[in-house]
Amino acid sequence: MKTAISYLTILYLISNYNSKIPNSSNCRPRNFAEIKALFQHNPHRSAPFIMAHRGGPALGFPENCLATFARTLAAVSCPLIEFDVRMSKDSVLVLSHDDALEHGSNGHGLLSQSTWATLKKLKLKDEAGQITPHRMPTFATALKFLAKRSAILIIDNKPGTPLDKVLAAITHAKVAHRSVLICYALKDAEYVYQHKPNLMLALGFNQEVQIAAIEQSSIPKDQLIALTPREIQSPTYYQRIHQLGISCSLGTNGNIDTLPSAQSKMLYLERFKAGADIICTDHPEQVAKIFEQTATKH
Structure with missing residues (x-):
């Protein structure tokens, strides 16, 4: 049995490395080795991974919402579903980008000062500020929902949210081999690596000094993803990161995503x-189609 598993893993690594376009067949890694292979920098890919920022909200579909995740999953063949985790006053982990409830729901006050009994009754707002019938999910519910689908989980552990509780939830849901945890500081990433070594991590690579510190870190470089600045950097900047075996993620949410499609298309391709090995966008369906069309022409 051990021989069979090793053989299948080797086949996965080879097929994934040679895959030019991310697709649903290579979006369900079965172990830690496979998710590391999935994100290994591959200069032969003809399309980037598409990260759905906050799940990929749209009119009628709020950010950090299960219905929104389902919509994105139906439109993008291998999405990276990015979502945000915070903790309620009574220590329940929930999905929300902001602590202020007014931002994404019909609630008032701070999420961190509200109990789950209050939060679960709120209705979420879409990107136009319209109240929808959708509710705020718990972190556990989101993990269970995504565990059954072809997607990679990009978990944004918001500042102040206890790492130990988040790691325990990931372990309990048995999704570590399909997850990437965003950390806001190198010391947090090193803490996670010490306590849960088989987990992909994403870190900000915004300045030369940060890259130098990460290079010296004990974290294996093949289990890191670089969150790079929104503006295009010099070729040597990306080369330095790629030489470490690390894939680069670049966000277009809030800037390019707000432009007319005729103008934004060339900027995504650029x-x-x-x-950029990964493009983090508020419009995953639109960006995925651009690269699918480009790949088809070539």
Whole structure:
């Protein structure tokens, strides 16, 4: 049995490394080795991974919402579903980008000062500020929902949210081999690595000094993803990161995503060409179609 598993893993690594376009068949890694292979920098890919920022909200579909995740999953063949985790006053982990409830729901006050009994009754707002019938999910519910689907989980552990509780939930849901945890500081990433070594981590690579510190870190470089600045950097910047075996993620949410499609199309393509292995966007369906069409022409 051990021989069979090793053989299948080797086949996965080879097929994934040679895959030019991320697709649903290579979006369900079965172990830690496979998710590391999935994110290994591959200069032969003809399309980037598409990260759905806050799940990929749209009119009628709020951010950090299960219905929104389902919509994105139906539109993108291998999405990276990014979502945000915070903790309620009574220590329940829930999905929300902001602590202020007014931002994404019909609630008032701070999430961190509200109990789950209050939070679960709120209705979420879509990107136009319209109240929808959708409710705020718990972190456990979101993990259970995504565990059954072809997607990679990009978990944004918001500042102040206890790492130990988040790691315990990931372990309990048995999704570590399909997850990437965003950390806001190198010391947090090193803490996670010490306590749960078989977990992919994402860190900010915004300045030369940060890259130098990460290079010296004990974290294996093949289990890191670089969150790079929104503006295109010099070729040597991406080369330095790629030489470490690390894939680069570049966000277009809040800037390029707000432009007319005729103008934004070339900017998405330009960023992939510059060195972005992953594009984090509020419009995953639109961006995925751009690269699918480009790949088909070639």
